[in-house]
Amino acid sequence: MTTRRPHPTEVSEENLRHPRTRQAFRNTKLLVGCYAGLSTLTLLAIILLRHHPGIVTDAVWVRATLVVATSLLMTSFAARTARGHSRSYLRLRLASGIMLAAIAVIIVLPGTFPLWLKIEQGVCGALLTGVTAIGNGRQLRSAFAPTAARDELTPSSLQ
Numbered sequence: 001m002t003t004r005r006p007h008p009t010e011v012s013e014e015n016l017r018h019p020r021t022r023q024a025f026r027n028t029k030l031l032v033g034c035y036a037g038l039s040t041l042t043l044l045a046i047i048l049l050r051h052h053p054g055i056v057t058d059a060v061w062v063r064a065t066l067v068v069a070t071s072l073l074m075t076s077f078a079a080r081t082a083r084g085h086s087r088s089y090l091r092l093r094l095a096s097g098i099m100l101a102a103i104a105v106i107i108v109l110p111g112t113f114p115l116w117l118k119i120e121q122g123v124c125g126a127l128l129t130g131v132t133a134i135g136n137g138r139q140l141r142s143a144f145a146p147t148a149a150r151d152e153l154t155p156s157s158l159q
Helices: 013-017 019-048 058-082 086-108 115-135 138-143 147-152
Strands: none
Touching: 013 019, 013 138, 019 058, 019 115, 019 138, 058 086, 058 115, 086 115, 115 138
């Protein structure tokens, strides 16, 4: 009986089951889940405080809505990445990096957003820094490497 070799864009079961890969997936899903939860709670607070224009501006509404939408997308990307979907892994890496850059801009722009939102975005940025570090780390990059590169970087060579 022959062993089926994975397609170059698939992740082998061996790589998915490696303890360090599983830990990376768990940590990523936890961080993205916290990001989604915090973003959703922030939008809920904005809804409750909508009659206070000094606290909730139009820019706050737009930013919070976009953050919730991207956090939910990232939750989907993280879940699919943990199941071995290489496209979702790429999307997760891109989305976390782009959102991290956007958060940095939000924090440094003077006067555009209230201080409370900048603080919330700073916490979101800290969570996404973890996602970006794990997603771009050696363990997941080697797990999702194309087959030729994966043959050189097997999970046993990472120990």
